[in-house]
Amino acid sequence: MTVKISESAPGTNGQEQGSARTRDGWRLEPHCCRACFARIVSRPDDAGRLYQCTNCGAQAAGHKPDVVCACGTKLRRHRGDGRSAAQLVDAGIRCHQNKRVSPEFPALFVASYGGAQAADDE
Ligand SMILES: [Zn+2]
Numbered sequence: 001m002t003v004k005i006s007e008s009a010p011g012t013n014g015q016e017q018g019s020a021r022t023r024d025g026w027r028l029e030p031h032c033c034r035a036c037f038a039r040i041v042s043r044p045d046d047a048g049r050l051y052q053c054t055n056c057g058a059q060a061a062g063h064k065p066d067v068v069c070a071c072g073t074k075l076r077r078h079r080g081d082g083r084s085a086a087q088l089v090d091a092g093i094r095c096h097q098n099k100r101v102s103p104e105f106p107a108l109f110v111a112s113y114g115g116a117q118a119a120d121d122e
């Protein structure tokens with residue numbers, strides 16, 4: 001006998017239309033991975049949300065995508081007084097929509113210093 005494994009209702013339901021949510025709860029984030037610049041997805045988690053890279057699989061839980069995305073890129077900066085170790089400061093890199101999608105660089109979302117690409121188009 002045949003066992004039907006189908007979660008989707010027969011016929012059409014337009015409920016998924018316009019939603020970036022996948023069936024198992026992952027949601028596309030407008031952010032890209034700090035390591036490989038692929039798109040980040042997230043889903044609810046005990047600690048807030050679980051953010052994961054769709055390409056390299058890097059993942060972390062948090063309340064903002066910057067736990068894995070390029071927005072969270074930190075630079076090591078040494079303090080002038082020489083007393084304490086280097087501190088991590090925000091590198092100023094921000095994810096944003098790629099306004100110059102091209103065959104060479106087709107990513108929908110990119111990261112640049114201060115979101116520079118987005119700014120100089122406006
Ligand atoms: Zn990645």
Ligand SMILES: [Zn+2]
Binds near residue numbers: 032065069070
């Ligand atoms: Zn980001």
